Amino acid sequence: MAADDRLRTSTAPRGLSEAPGPDELARRLRDAHRRVRALALPPVDKERIARRFVAICDLAKRDLGHAAARLDLLLADLAAASAVPSRAPETPSPPRPRPVSDTPRERNITQGD
Template sequence: MAADDRLEDDELARRLREAHRRVRLLPAADKERAARRYLTICDLAKRDPERAATRLDAFLASLDGALDTPRNEETR
């Protein structure tokens, strides 16, 4: 593992810890689904850190309420 890879892993680890903190603070109704999604991202990080980072971005955005599932007019 190159030194640069280690820095990227540390950044991913820091962001995963932040996500864990945020999931813990969720109300019980939202916590179970978010926790399962978080654990899936953690598992992916072991095999494919780059893809896990992308999914973590989307997960954190959804926690912020900035990312909703897009809907077209037919499904409203």
């Protein structure tokens, strides 16, 4: 049995004042983790969002309702971040050609070491 078998389908819709069940929150946390991992942001921004996600996971151990509210805000921020066109990742420059040396390498190796 896979670890997420119970998390494949969403539970019944909840009202605004109800706290989500642990399975529903676990499904949403899993989805948020996948979205954070797939972000195309500079490493500093991605790390900040990942730390925020970890704080929400830690909070979920103590208070499901508060964790769900913070997760809603994180998901809204992720949606806004993915809607904004991100900077194109810098393509690495082609490797520089090696300088041509007029001295053969064999002469630079000391003998007897």
